[in-house]
Amino acid sequence: MGLFNCCFKTEDKDSADDGSKPLPKAAAGGKGAPAQKKITHVGTILKREVEELNSVYTLGKELGRGCFGVTRLAINKETGAVHACKSISKTRTLKTKEDSEDVRREVSIMYHLQGHPNVVNLFGTYEDKANVHLVMECCEGGELFDRIVEKGHYKEKDAADIFRTIMKVVAQCHALGVMHRDLKPENFLLSTKKDDALLKATDFGLSIFFKPGERFGDIVGSAYYVAPEVLKRNYGPEADVWSAGVILYILLCGVPPFWAESEQGIFQAVLKGKYDITNSPWHKISKSAKELVQALLKANPRERMTAAEALSHPWVREGGEASDVPLDDSVMIRLKKFSEMNRLKKMALQVIAKNMSAQEIEGLSELFKAFDKDNSGSITLAELEDGLSKMAKQGGASLTESQVKALMESADVDGDGTISYEEFIASTLHMNKLDSDENLWKAFASFDTDDSGYITHEELSDALLKHGMPIENIEQIIKDVDKDNDGRINYDEFVQMMRSNNPSGTGINLGDLSLSVEE
Numbered sequence: 001m002g003l004f005n006c007c008f009k010t011e012d013k014d015s016a017d018d019g020s021k022p023l024p025k026a027a028a029g030g031k032g033a034p035a036q037k038k039i040t041h042v043g044t045i046l047k048r049e050v051e052e053l054n055s056v057y058t059l060g061k062e063l064g065r066g067c068f069g070v071t072r073l074a075i076n077k078e079t080g081a082v083h084a085c086k087s088i089s090k091t092r093t094l095k096t097k098e099d100s101e102d103v104r105r106e107v108s109i110m111y112h113l114q115g116h117p118n119v120v121n122l123f124g125t126y127e128d129k130a131n132v133h134l135v136m137e138c139c140e141g142g143e144l145f146d147r148i149v150e151k152g153h154y155k156e157k158d159a160a161d162i163f164r165t166i167m168k169v170v171a172q173c174h175a176l177g178v179m180h181r182d183l184k185p186e187n188f189l190l191s192t193k194k195d196d197a198l199l200k201a202t203d204f205g206l207s208i209f210f211k212p213g214e215r216f217g218d219i220v221g222s223a224y225y226v227a228p229e230v231l232k233r234n235y236g237p238e239a240d241v242w243s244a245g246v247i248l249y250i251l252l253c254g255v256p257p258f259w260a261e262s263e264q265g266i267f268q269a270v271l272k273g274k275y276d277i278t279n280s281p282w283h284k285i286s287k288s289a290k291e292l293v294q295a296l297l298k299a300n301p302r303e304r305m306t307a308a309e310a311l312s313h314p315w316v317r318e319g320g321e322a323s324d325v326p327l328d329d330s331v332m333i334r335l336k337k338f339s340e341m342n343r344l345k346k347m348a349l350q351v352i353a354k355n356m357s358a359q360e361i362e363g364l365s366e367l368f369k370a371f372d373k374d375n376s377g378s379i380t381l382a383e384l385e386d387g388l389s390k391m392a393k394q395g396g397a398s399l400t401e402s403q404v405k406a407l408m409e410s411a412d413v414d415g416d417g418t419i420s421y422e423e424f425i426a427s428t429l430h431m432n433k434l435d436s437d438e439n440l441w442k443a444f445a446s447f448d449t450d451d452s453g454y455i456t457h458e459e460l461s462d463a464l465l466k467h468g469m470p471i472e473n474i475e476q477i478i479k480d481v482d483k484d485n486d487g488r489i490n491y492d493e494f495v496q497m498m499r500s501n502n503p504s505g506t507g508i509n510l511g512d513l514s515l516s517v518e519e
Contacts, residue, residue: 043127045090045100046107053126053133059085062466063138074135083123084138087131094132102205103132109178109207110134118169120189120202141190141197154331156289159251160315160322162199166244167316169201171307174237179216182206183243184225185250210237223266224256229301231267238301241310245296249275252285254331257297273299281331286323288315344460344477344489348443348498371419378418381408444494455489 043050053059053074060073063084074085094100110122121137141147144162148154166188173180182203190197206220217233219226227242229235249257257275260266275297276282277290292315298304305313314321371379371387379387385404408419447455447463460474481489481497489497 043132045094045103045132046125046127047104050125050127052128053085053135056124056126057083057085057135064466073138082138083135086134086136088134089131091130105208106205107134109204109209110136112176112178113173113204116169116172117198118165118200119172120200136202137191137200139189139191139200139202141192141194144185144188144190144199147190147197154327155325156252156286156323156327159248159289159327160320162251163244163248164311164316164318165199166201166247167307167310170240170244171311173207174240174307177209177211178204178207179210179237180204180207180240180243181220182222182225183240183247184222185247223263224258226267226270227301228271228273228299231271235301238304238306241296241304241307242301244307244310245293248296249293252289252293252327252331253281273297281327284325284327286315286321288313288321289323292316344447344481344497348440348447348494378420380418381405384408384419440495440498441491443498444491453490455494457487460489 041050041052042048056078057074057076060075062070062072064071071084071086074083075081076083088094088103094103107122107125110120113119114121120139122134123137124135126133126135148158148162166183170180170183180201182205187201187203189200189202191200208216210216213236215234215236217235219230219233221227221230221239221243225243225246227235227239230239246257258266258269260269277285277293282290292305292310292313295305295313296310310316316322368379369375371383373383373386381404385401388404444455445451447459449459449462450456457474457478460478464474478487478489481493483493483496484490
């Protein structure tokens, strides 16, 4: 569920009349305001007595929007306190028993972790006929990497300070029997815009409770940060330490250790486990920091350092071995580019996901069944060849033997020689949406608000604010996409940007196949 980062811009002058400004004392439930009776009922999702949100809070401007709902400013009627309300749609998102359990688990975990200074606070949960609402602490300082770039100076010691905070959160989670499962820089926000702002972990939507020795098999997380054992479907809390190690690597050199032009390519690089700590800028980074990176990115989780051990490492300890010498300028340049990368694409994917229907996902499920003839839960090379052959006779894509094998290798993330249901959905859903002109046009049109055929500087600025993203580097975002250098983004440039990271080499992918069948 946890797809919203509760960060926002407080200096949005154009939104002065949208309900986001502080309410008058009476309106906020202060002295002189009539006390409003709080309405309670048993929530169908939360399975306990809950209050109506509007009996406690007044909702203000929108802070962010994602696949499953929207986050808005929430003002407490009695105290005037300003929080962020994440609303999860019951009709659109919480369709199954498992979906409801996921929400209840996220709420339980956030309450379980309350009190840690570096975890976003959950102030209350509410439910009505349409939504489940999570009222949380607002972190108006923005994302971690954006703050680093904004400060403009960066030392190895700064990286150690940040990493120490991250590991404190990980160690606390593990000590309390919680695995985060989606550690990445975007899920660490600054509490305020001040220099001494606290770094706060957020988004526990993929987190789960675990018992010592318990292993998990579902693939979750984000491509750059996922541990190899997660891709092999046999992991425990050590996977969080790997993700933290990837974050440290980026903090030190500005780019991820495992890189490819597609998600599947990244997964393959993670499974190979080879990364560089010899070329520039690593020559300026201390031996102690390099040793820590290597201890965190051990491919074998049993050999990997624990979160508690990392906190005791000489480089991590406060006043420890981390150098006070500024890091190479190239680190800041690379970090800036990495933090800005695909910001427009992220927003576009949110628009596409918002327009997804249950029928579309159901179609992919049926397509999998069509290939999986023996109902084993996985597709073999023979089944893939047979299914593609039958599809070709019905007007689908006709592939050579080498293309079929390349397709199998691309989708077979864990390298076991078959395509599991999860691998199939991951390979089809994402590509399906990007290869559909209708979906891409809807996404483009959502930004091109004046129907001019171009996304302008002003329209992109409005979109970034709406989605709670930093607007300081709009020129660079446009420059990266604007191929004809006219200062704006046309539809062809937008499509090229959206499809730029698609797998290449076979000339076809599972997304193409699903479209040819469904259409």
